Every structure is written in structure tokens, then in C-alpha cells.
Amino acid sequence: MVLSLSILPLVWLGSSIYYKNGVTTNGYIVGVVFFLIAAFLDTLITVPLFIMPNGGNYYTFFTDFSFWIIAIELVGVAMLFYYIKVYPKVKTIKA
Numbered sequence: 611m612v613l614s615l616s617i618l619p620l621v622w623l624g625s626s627i628y629y630k631n632g633v634t635t636n637g638y639i640v641g642v643v644f645f646l647i648a649a650f651l652d653t654l655i656t657v658p659l660f661i662m663p664n665g666g667n668y669y670t671f672f673t674d675f676s677f678w679i680i681a682i683e684l685v686g687v688a689m690l691f692y693y694i695k696v697y698p699k700v701k702t703i704k705a
Contacts, residue, residue, distance in 0.1 A: 614680055621684055625691035634700045637692020641685030648684065 621644060628640060652671070661671050671677065 614676075614683060617680060617683055618687055621687040622691055625688050626695070629691070629696050634696060637689035637696070638685065640692065641688030644688055645681050645684050649681075 621641075624644060625637070625640060628635075649672075653668070657666070657668055657671050661667070
């Protein structure tokens with residue numbers, strides 16, 4: 611629950627930093643890249659240090675329903691940022 615709530619401002623901040631220099635990459639692509647980086651770091655850090663000592667493994671971590679809910683939330687917040695902050699500017703530039 612705490613992670614699910616902390617994802618919101620963290621992804622929003624990460625998106626604002628990414629789009630600061632006028633980049634116009636679609637928010638879905640940015641969200642998927644954020645997710646892939648997070649999953650890679652989970653593979654290297656979270657699972658070996660926190661999940662395995664408590665009897666878990668990679669399979670149970672990556673097939674857990676809450677992991678995928680958080681992944682959808684991460685991609686969704688990046689897309690939301692894009693459509694609120696970036697897309698209106700891109701649309702007016704192209705028009």
C-alpha cells in the first residue's frame with residue numbers, strides 16, 4: 611500500500627525531469643521504460659535482499675498481482691503526465 615502511494619509522486623517527478631528539456635516522447639513509451647528499469651532493479655536488489663531471505667523467489671515476486679498493479683500504475687502516471695503537461699504543447703506546435 612505504501613509503495614503504491616509513493617509511486618505517484620515519484621513517477622510524476624521523474625516524468626517532469628525527463629520532459630524538462632522539451633522532449634516529446636509518448637508517455638506510454640516513457641512509462642514502459644520506467645517500468646523496465648524498475649523491474650531490472652527489482653531483479654538485482656529487491657528480490658535477493660528482501661524477498662529471498664523471507665522464503666520468496668523471483669517467480670513469486672514477478673507473478674504477484676500487486677506487482678502488476680503497481681506496474682500499471684507506474685505506466686499510467688507517466689501517460690497521465692504526458693497528456694496533461696506535454697501533449698497540449700505538442701499539439702499546439704504541430705497545428
